[in-house]
Amino acid sequence: MAVADTGVTEVGTRPLIKVEGLEKRFPVASHWFRRSHSSVHAVDGISFELARGESFGLVGESGCGKTTTGRLLVRLAEPTGGHVLFDDGEGAATDITTLRGEELKSFRRKAQMIFQDPYESLNPRRTIFDTVAEPLKVQDACPPLERLDRVSRMLEMVGLSPPATYLFRYPHELSGGQRQRVAIARALIIEPIFVVADEPTSMLDVSIRTGVMNLMESLAERLGISYLYITHDLAVARYMCSRIAVMYLGKIVEMGDTEAVLQHPKHPYTQALLSAVPIPDPTATRAPVQITGGVATPLDPPPRCRFYSRCPIADDFCRDNPHPPLETKGDGQRVACYNA
Amino acid sequence: MSNQSTSAPVLRVEDLGMYYGTRSGDVKAVDGVSFAVGRGESVGLVGESGCGKSSIAMTLLKLLPENGRIVGGKILLDGTDLAPLSEDQMRTHRWNRIAMVFQAAMNSFNPVYTVGDQIIEALEVHIETSPDVSMERVRELFELVSLDPGFIGRYPHEYSGGMKQRAGIAMALACEPDLLIADEPTTALDVIVQDRILKELRDVQQALNMSLIYISHDMAVIAEVSHTVGVMYAGRIVEWGETVDIFRNPMHPYTQTLMSAFPSVTGPKHELAMLGGEPPNLLNPPSGCRFHPRCPYATDVCKSAEPPRVEGSDTHWAACWHPLEA
Ligand SMILES: Nc1ncnc2c1ncn2[C@@H]1O[C@H](COP(=O)(O)OP(=O)(O)OP(=O)(O)O)[C@@H](O)[C@H]1O
Ligand SMILES: Nc1ncnc2c1ncn2[C@@H]1O[C@H](COP(=O)(O)OP(=O)(O)O)[C@@H](O)[C@H]1O
Ligand code: SF4
Ligand code: SF4
Ligand SMILES: [Mg+2]
Ligand SMILES: [Mg+2]
Numbered sequence: 001m002a003v004a005d006t007g008v009t010e011v012g013t014r015p016l017i018k019v020e021g022l023e024k025r026f027p028v029a030s031h032w033f034r035r036s037h038s039s040v041h042a043v044d045g046i047s048f049e050l051a052r053g054e055s056f057g058l059v060g061e062s063g064c065g066k067t068t069t070g071r072l073l074v075r076l077a078e079p080t081g082g083h084v085l086f087d088d089g090e091g092a093a094t095d096i097t098t099l100r101g102e103e104l105k106s107f108r109r110k111a112q113m114i115f116q117d118p119y120e121s122l123n124p125r126r127t128i129f130d131t132v133a134e135p136l137k138v139q140d141a142c143p144p145l146e147r148l149d150r151v152s153r154m155l156e157m158v159g160l161s162p163p164a165t166y167l168f169r170y171p172h173e174l175s176g177g178q179r180q181r182v183a184i185a186r187a188l189i190i191e192p193i194f195v196v197a198d199e200p201t202s203m204l205d206v207s208i209r210t211g212v213m214n215l216m217e218s219l220a221e222r223l224g225i226s227y228l229y230i231t232h233d234l235a236v237a238r239y240m241c242s243r244i245a246v247m248y249l250g251k252i253v254e255m256g257d258t259e260a261v262l263q264h265p266k267h268p269y270t271q272a273l274l275s276a277v278p279i280p281d282p283t284a285t286r287a288p289v290q291i292t293g294g295v296a297t298p299l300d301p302p303p304r305c306r307f308y309s310r311c312p313i314a315d316d317f318c319r320d321n322p323h324p325p326l327e328t329k330g331d332g333q334r335v336a337c338y339n340a
Numbered sequence: 341m342s343n344q345s346t347s348a349p350v351l352r353v354e355d356l357g358m359y360y361g362t363r364s365g366d367v368k369a370v371d372g373v374s375f376a377v378g379r380g381e382s383v384g385l386v387g388e389s390g391c392g393k394s395s396i397a398m399t400l401l402k403l404l405p406e407n408g409r410i411v412g413g414k415i416l417l418d419g420t421d422l423a424p425l426s427e428d429q430m431r432t433h434r435w436n437r438i439a440m441v442f443q444a445a446m447n448s449f450n451p452v453y454t455v456g457d458q459i460i461e462a463l464e465v466h467i468e469t470s471p472d473v474s475m476e477r478v479r480e481l482f483e484l485v486s487l488d489p490g491f492i493g494r495y496p497h498e499y500s501g502g503m504k505q506r507a508g509i510a511m512a513l514a515c516e517p518d519l520l521i522a523d524e525p526t527t528a529l530d531v532i533v534q535d536r537i538l539k540e541l542r543d544v545q546q547a548l549n550m551s552l553i554y555i556s557h558d559m560a561v562i563a564e565v566s567h568t569v570g571v572m573y574a575g576r577i578v579e580w581g582e583t584v585d586i587f588r589n590p591m592h593p594y595t596q597t598l599m600s601a602f603p604s605v606t607g608p609k610h611e612l613a614m615l616g617g618e619p620p621n622l623l624n625p626p627s628g629c630r631f632h633p634r635c636p637y638a639t640d641v642c643k644s645a646e647p648p649r650v651e652g653s654d655t656h657w658a659a660c661w662h663p664l665e666a
């Protein structure tokens with residue numbers, strides 16, 4: 001598989017997406033936790049840029065805010081703070097968090113999402129044709145008579161071929177890998193330039209997974225798509241993404257070129273994540289994972305480093321200071337840690 | 341990695357077959373499967389979705405759905421054949437001597453009872469204990485799998501996915517079974533939680549000298565937990581051997597593909613293999629070698645005749661007409 005080494009600087013000076021201080025809090029019913037004004041800080045003030053044509057990876061454990069971030073970037077959720085500037089090169093960058101009506105509709109045509117679970121995201125009562133054609137219908141993107149042709153070509157492109165044998169099947173008549181291809185076809189049919197792919201291969205077997213990864217990559221090249229690629233699988237991120245950001249409890253704790261972050265992680269959480277990945281070699285021994293405690297919750301986190309309660313190198317300074325800012329360290333990656 | 345082949349096996353499966361009856365015919369999910377598991381041995385069962393891993397597990401426990409039936413073969417647990425046993429007879433063995441952690445542990449608890457009550461019930465069916473002792477045991481089990489004992493009295497919906505999975509392990513370990521079958525117990529979890537669960541399973545297995553069948557499609561996880569690996573394809577075991585041999589010298593072309601389809605985080609960035617073609621249809625599996633429609637080495641004989649078992653060593657075999665050099 002060809003992996004683009006293009007870092008953000010070479011791709012272009014104006015990023016496709018610029019995320020500034022993005023925040024999403026979910027209020028929590030107060031009687032439940034016997035506290036008033038509690039909220040889940042699902043995404044807690046994150047900033048990053050995504051270059052044109054880039055695949056940017058978002059990794060981290062379950063519940064850290066990856067999906068929420070993805071949903072905010074395609075306006076399937078409303079942020080409680082911050083901005084997402086979208087610059088498709090046709091005029092000035094727009095802040096998508098304030099789009100309404102026709103403007104929002106036209107943004108949706110350019111930004112799509114592939115959902116985490118193809119078993120849940122495909123409507124079991126709709127045929128593959130109906131499912132894949134839906135965005136065309138909603139967007140009025142092609143005359144009804146041409147839809148069949150367009151869907152067929154898209155199915156062909158994602159390797160569901162010959163299309164005629166798939167068009168009028170239902171999701172339960174497809175394998176997991178085929179369903180995932182349908183989900184990809186639906187997201188790409190209106191030719192978006194930005195796609196949030198939420199764990200698009202996590203439900204797939206390894207041999208099928210390679211095919212879907214190759215497919216997404218070649219479609220990106222052919223159609224000029226930029227991905228926000230969400231995954232908890234660092235190995236998959238390594239193959240798919242030129243840069244990655246590691247999230248922990250709503251914050252980005254480390255961000256940079258994928259190889260730099262994976263080969264020389266600087267943040268203690270990234271280091272722990274990497275040391276927890278099983279090695280596909282029965283004679284290898286893995287150093288013990290250095291972090292303690294259960295998964296912390298994003299409910300009203302205390303105003304210090306989010307990782308403090310599980311960090312093996314936390315000290316009094318970390319306890320008494322706010323969450324550390326992202327700063328350039330090591331091989332050029334940016335790290336949010338006082339002691340990295 | 342100890343070699344357990346000298347001691348008498350805890351489990352010996354002989355030519356086991358289990359089919360699901362459907363309107364379109366029989367789904368041959370387990371077909372002519374034979375293997376043995378030694379005491380304290382940990383066997384990994386790998387293979388892709390739908391190849392029959394969970395079906396083997398459910399057959400061994402005889403927890404089959406209405407349309408599932410054993411069509412032949414033996415399940416010898418310490419010499420007793422479980423295959424012909426009635427449900428009543430089976431109850432004395434299940435959970436007590438052979439237990440399981442389910443793929444969807446999320447659904448293996450009854451939503452209307454607390455998790456603690458359900459584990460206590462499992463205990464009391466098999467072991468005579470007083471309520472106090474049972475409670476103490478549940479607390480121990482919770483600690484064993486790093487669950488906060490404060491959750492003993494809580495309901496399943498109050499648990500996160502990872503917590504439910506750990507509670508499922510606690511429940512399966514309650515009666516200290518001789519053989520534990522764990523069906524993808526960490527697939528839905530993130531690596532740090534997975535790491536802890538794998539470590540707990542390994543520790544418990546050693547402490548109890550328990551035998552373990554660990555089912556997964558993740559080769560890296562199998563490399564860490566198993567000293568022996570069985571590779572399944574389309575209802576059959578196609579290769580069996582010590583983990584090191586399976587990884588270093590796979591004999592079956594399918595195993596070879598599985599191995600090289602794995603992206604690695606730290607090693608060199610190699611080209612990832614992929615399998616062409618369709619997964620096999622178990623209603624009507626391919627003739628001869630079931631892998632032949634997708635196999636790059638297939639010849640005419642592969643299409644017409646069942647491949648023989650070829651031995652690479654005493655502990656390593658593959659079912660293939662043209663095995664790779666072992
Ligand atoms: N109740 C059933 N009726 C008919 N067919 C079934 C039934 N349960 C499973 N099967 C079929 O039996 C085969 C083996 O299924 P099984 O669940 O054992 O696969 P698996 O290897 O565990 O896959 P996964 O990794 O996806 O869980 C599949 O083809 C499946 O569709
Ligand atoms: N609608 C919601 N209401 C309340 N909390 C939510 C909601 N959606 C997500 N959350 C919480 O926000 C956090 C991040 O969730 P999510 O973005 O789905 O994580 P991930 O995709 O990384 O698993 C979690 O703690 C989750 O429970
Ligand atoms: S800032 Fe302190 S607590 Fe946070 S990760 Fe760094 S060392 Fe650990
Ligand atoms: S028997 Fe033939 S088709 Fe089957 S795996 Fe061996 S070489 Fe391939
Ligand atoms: Mg998610
Ligand atoms: Mg299964």
